[in-house]
Amino acid sequence: MITIDHVSRTFGGAVRALDDVSIHVRRGEVFGVVGQSGAGKSTLLRTVNALERPDSGTVTVDGIEVSALRGRALLEARHRIGMVFQHFNLIGNRTAAQNVEFALEAVGRTGAAKRGEALEMLDLVGLAHRADAYPAELSGGQRQRVGIARSLASKPAVLLSDEATSALDPDTTRQILGLVRSLSRDLGLTVLLITHEMDVVKQVCDSAALLEQGRVVEQGPLLELVRTKGSRLAHDLFPLGEAPQLPGYGILDLTFAGGEAQRPTIAMLARDLGIDVSILGATIETIGGEQAGRTRLAIPGDRDDLARAERFLTAREVSVEMVSAP
Amino acid sequence: MIDPTDPEFWPDFLEVLMKGTLETLWMTSVALVFTVLIGLPLGIVLVGTERGRFLEAPFGSRAAGTVINRVLGFIVNLGRSVPFIVLMIALIPVTRLIIGTFIGTAAAIVPLTIVAIPFFARVVEIAVKEVDAGLFEAAESLGASRWLLVRRVILPQAAPSIVLGAATTITAIINFSAMVGVVGGGGLGNVALTYGFQRYSWAHIVAVIVILFLIVQLVQGGANLLARRLDHARGRSRARAALDADEAERVA
Numbered sequence: 294m295i296t297i298d299h300v301s302r303t304f305g306g307a308v309r310a311l312d313d314v315s316i317h318v319r320r321g322e323v324f325g326v327v328g329q330s331g332a333g334k335s336t337l338l339r340t341v342n343a344l345e346r347p348d349s350g351t352v353t354v355d356g357i358e359v360s361a362l363r364g365r366a367l368l369e370a371r372h373r374i375g376m377v378f379q380h381f382n383l384i385g386n387r388t389a390a391q392n393v394e395f396a397l398e399a400v401g402r403t404g405a406a407k408r409g410e411a412l413e414m415l416d417l418v419g420l421a422h423r424a425d426a427y428p429a430e431l432s433g434g435q436r437q438r439v440g441i442a443r444s445l446a447s448k449p450a451v452l453l454s455d456e457a458t459s460a461l462d463p464d465t466t467r468q469i470l471g472l473v474r475s476l477s478r479d480l481g482l483t484v485l486l487i488t489h490e491m492d493v494v495k496q497v498c499d500s501a502a503l504l505e506q507g508r509v510v511e512q513g514p515l516l517e518l519v520r521t522k523g524s525r526l527a528h529d530l531f532p533l534g535e536a537p538q539l540p541g542y543g544i545l546d547l548t549f550a551g552g553e554a555q556r557p558t559i560a561m562l563a564r565d566l567g568i569d570v571s572i573l574g575a576t577i578e579t580i581g582g583e584q585a586g587r588t589r590l591a592i593p594g595d596r597d598d599l600a601r602a603e604r605f606l607t608a609r610e611v612s613v614e615m616v617s618a619p
Numbered sequence: 620m621i622d623p624t625d626p627e628f629w630p631d632f633l634e635v636l637m638k639g640t641l642e643t644l645w646m647t648s649v650a651l652v653f654t655v656l657i658g659l660p661l662g663i664v665l666v667g668t669e670r671g672r673f674l675e676a677p678f679g680s681r682a683a684g685t686v687i688n689r690v691l692g693f694i695v696n697l698g699r700s701v702p703f704i705v706l707m708i709a710l711i712p713v714t715r716l717i718i719g720t721f722i723g724t725a726a727a728i729v730p731l732t733i734v735a736i737p738f739f740a741r742v743v744e745i746a747v748k749e750v751d752a753g754l755f756e757a758a759e760s761l762g763a764s765r766w767l768l769v770r771r772v773i774l775p776q777a778a779p780s781i782v783l784g785a786a787t788t789i790t791a792i793i794n795f796s797a798m799v800g801v802v803g804g805g806g807l808g809n810v811a812l813t814y815g816f817q818r819y820s821w822a823h824i825v826a827v828i829v830i831l832f833l834i835v836q837l838v839q840g841g842a843n844l845l846a847r848r849l850d851h852a853r854g855r856s857r858a859r860a861a862l863d864a865d866e867a868e869r870v871a
Contacts, residue, residue, distance in 0.1 A: 371761065378756070398767055399764070447762070
C-alpha cells in the first residue's frame, strides 16, 4: 500500500535526515516506525503525503507515485491520505464540527450536507455530543478524536499518525490507540505511525521498523522481529534491564513469540534437567493475539549445566542469549 | 483675532468643528477602505511567498515566489521610510491624475492611502506569522487549496491581531490627515491651523485635541471589543480549559 523506495533526504547540505530508507507497508496493516527523536521519523512520515520531498528515491501510495506529484494532482492524492498530529493542530476559533467541515470543504463539498457528514465523522470517533465545542473546551483525548475525525472525513485509504498520543496520558493513549486499531479494522485503513514509545508499538502495530540516524535498522512483522535472534526491537519492546552479578550462576535471556510461549517450557526445563531455575525478570504481552515476551533465568551450576539448559531451550524454539557464564 | 464673547463666535465655532470632524472622518474612512483592500492581500502575499510558506512557488515556480517577495518587500519598506510630507509632495502628479487636483479633502485621500498601505501590510504580515505553523501543515495534509487555507484558516486566525493592527493604522491615518490640512486638505488639522495658529484661538486648538482624542479612544475601544469577539479560543486560558475538560472526562 505504501512503498518507500531508497529515499534519502538531507537538510541544509549537512544533516542527513533520511539515508537510503526503504519501507513497505501492506494494505490494511498498522505499521509503526520507532526511533529516538532526531532519527528522521517525522521526515519519513512527511514524505508519504509529500509535505516533505525526498532528494532521491520514490514514495508510492496505492499505486500513485506521490513524490512526483504537483499542483491539483497532489491535492487530490492528499485527500486519500489522512494525517493526525501530536499537537492536534485544530483550528482554535472553529468548533469540532467546523474543523471536520474544513476537511470536507477541502475535497470540494459545499452547502448544508457538510454539517451532517461532519457529525457522522464525529459519531465515528465517539464525539458527536461535543460537536459544537471549541477545541479549548475539549480534553486532549477529545481533541485528538476531532483530529482523527477530520483526517478521515475525505474517506482516505491511508492514515498517517505523527506521535498522535505523545501528548496524552497513558489512559487516554490506550483509548486513542484502541480507536485507531478498530478504525483500521472496520474501514480497512492502512496506518503508518511514528512514535518513540515502545508501548504504542506493542498495543497497535502489526509490523514495525526501527529507525536510527536516518537508517532502517530492522523492519518486519512484529512477531517475526521478536523471534529473530538479537533483534534490537525485541530488546526495546521487552526490556529486562541490567543483569545482576550472581556468583555460581549463569544467566540466560530467553525470547519467545507465538506457539511455544504457551507451553510450560521453564517448568519442563526444571523438571527434565533437574535444574533449580530462578526467574530474574520477565515481560510477557499479547501482540497481535499471540503471546510474546522475554524472560531472564539464573541457572545454578557450571558451564556444562548452562550449555545443557541452552540446548534444551533452543530445541524448543526459544531463542536464547547468554548474558553471563558462571 | 477671534473674540469668544462675540455672539457670532459659538455658532461659527460649532460649525467649523463639525465640518472639520466630518472631513477628517471621511478622509480616514475612505483611506482605510482602500488601505485594507490593497494592504490585506499584500500582507498575505508578503508572508506566503517567503521560503517554505504556502505561496513559495506561485505558478509552480519558486523563483517567481522569491522575486515577488523581494519586490513587494522593497516597495513596502520604501513606502514606510519616506516621510509623509515628502511622500505627499512626491505624489502630487499621481494625485492629480486620479482626482484631477492635488488640493482639498478628496485629493488628500490618495497620499493618506498610499502611506497607510505599507503600514497595514506589515500589520497583516505579523498577524499571519503568528498563526500556528501546525495549522498550515494540517491544512496542507488535508489537501486544502491555497484559497481555502486563506479563507478558513489564515484570515479567521489572524483576524483578532489584524483588527487591533487596523486600529493602530486608523490612528496613524488620522495623524497624517492632520498634516494634510497644512497643505490645503480639510479636516481638523486645517481647523487647528487656520483658527488656532493663524488666528490665535485656543478654544479651537483645545477642541480639536479633544475631538481627536475621543475618535482615537472610540476606534481603539471598538477594535478591542471586536478582537475579543473574534477570538473564541483565547477567551479562556487554553491550558485551564483543557484541564477542566480532562477532569470532567475522568469523572464521567
